Amino acid sequence: MSVGRAVVTGGAGFLGSHLCERLLDSGWEVLALDNFLTGGPVNVQHLLGQDGFRLLRADITDYVHVAGPVDAVLHFASPASPIDYLQLPIATMKVGSIGTLHALGLAKEKGARFLLASTSETYGDPQVHPQPETYWGNVNPVGPRGVYDEAKRFAEALTMAYRRAHGVDTAIVRIFNTFGPRMRPNDGRAIPTFVRQALHGEPLTVAGDGSQTRSICYVDDLVEGILALLRSDLPGPVNIGNPHEISVLDLAKWIRDLSGSKSSITFVPRPQDDPEIRQPDITQAQRLLGWSPQVPIEEALKQTIAWFREHPDITEIAGEPLAEDLVNHP
Numbered sequence: 001m002s003v004g005r006a007v008v009t010g011g012a013g014f015l016g017s018h019l020c021e022r023l024l025d026s027g028w029e030v031l032a033l034d035n036f037l038t039g040g041p042v043n044v045q046h047l048l049g050q051d052g053f054r055l056l057r058a059d060i061t062d063y064v065h066v067a068g069p070v071d072a073v074l075h076f077a078s079p080a081s082p083i084d085y086l087q088l089p090i091a092t093m094k095v096g097s098i099g100t101l102h103a104l105g106l107a108k109e110k111g112a113r114f115l116l117a118s119t120s121e122t123y124g125d126p127q128v129h130p131q132p133e134t135y136w137g138n139v140n141p142v143g144p145r146g147v148y149d150e151a152k153r154f155a156e157a158l159t160m161a162y163r164r165a166h167g168v169d170t171a172i173v174r175i176f177n178t179f180g181p182r183m184r185p186n187d188g189r190a191i192p193t194f195v196r197q198a199l200h201g202e203p204l205t206v207a208g209d210g211s212q213t214r215s216i217c218y219v220d221d222l223v224e225g226i227l228a229l230l231r232s233d234l235p236g237p238v239n240i241g242n243p244h245e246i247s248v249l250d251l252a253k254w255i256r257d258l259s260g261s262k263s264s265i266t267f268v269p270r271p272q273d274d275p276e277i278r279q280p281d282i283t284q285a286q287r288l289l290g291w292s293p294q295v296p297i298e299e300a301l302k303q304t305i306a307w308f309r310e311h312p313d314i315t316e317i318a319g320e321p322l323a324e325d326l327v328n329h330p
């Protein structure tokens with residue numbers, strides 16, 4: 001007996017694929033919509049034969065029609081790594097604006113709960129630390145990263161407009177840096193980059209002097225938090241992330257040690273508007289959702305390194321030739 005039917009946009013991406021897996025495990029039917037821009041069928045290949053799962057190639061910025069009932073729409077489609085959104089600035093703004101409009105329209109039409117994957121980047125380079133949901137952020141709208149940050153801020157505002165004007169049952173999760181298996185080794189985010197470099201014996205490239213901090217959350221913890229928010233009737237925004245804060249330099253050294261690598265560390269220029277500090281205040285998630293991260297970071301890093309070791313052939317997923325036969329058409 002199915003719990004309900006969920007549509008996951010960006011379902012073939014890193015987070016989307018883990019989310020689809022966990023939803024299926026909890027008894028949901030899942031329709032994943034993805035245009036394979038920065039993700040690909042390979043991420044959900046293991047789900048394709050499973051009852052209740054369908055993957056459909058669709059661009060959410062185009063008109064999207066889904067036949068039949070839908071109980072939840074989880075809008076995860078968006079380039080998410082700085083390399084991706086700097087290369088795809090207009091696609092990023094379109095999926096955050098027009099894509100969110102279409103995903104909200106689908107939720108409205110079906111009377112479904114809508115959950116927006118927002119981001120800690122809405123806080124920009126924060127002047128409040130750690131960041132509570134009540135902080136409005138410090139974002140540079142005209143800097144290169146503005147395409148992502150402002151698209152997500154617009155998506156949050158649009159979500160609230162649909163809630164207020166159309167009575168759609170909405171939720172916003174602000175996701176902090178999350179890592180785990182199925183990240184692309186060349187997506188430019190710190191953890192997959194350091195793991196790839198360490199496993200290849202290449203120098204680990206630390207931006208600036210590496211004193212800037214990040215708070216990193218394992219994907220399994222994040223997905224549990226998202227499911228808790230989905231099951232609740234909270235509108236959010238709710239921060240989901242791991243407050244475990246670490247400097248980028250210490251993170252590089254930790255990954256090098258856990259990989260058993262002898263790589264050196266080199267320093268490269270900091271990207272423009274790279275945040276200095278980042279740490280979630282998760283009081284709301286703890287109090288209202290009973291959620292807090294459970295997986296120790298060392299254990300999570302070990303699992304991630306092991307996955308990268310076992311998948312040496314995964315170099316780039318985005319842009320891979322489309323395996324149409326992998327896609328279950330409706």
Ligand code: NAD
Nearest residue numbers: 010012013014015035037038039059060077078080175178
């Ligand atoms: P990802 O790039 O692996 O996944 C995004 C997916 O969306 C990809 O499969 C891509 O092909 C798809 N997509 C992009 N544009 C689309 C479109 N127009 N129509 C349909 N599909 C489209 O990135 P991710 O890390 O899994 O991030 C997923 C979501 O979570 C994003 O919305 C991102 O902003 C948010 N998020 C992620 C993190 C993180 O640490 N990973 C942090 C904060 C927020």
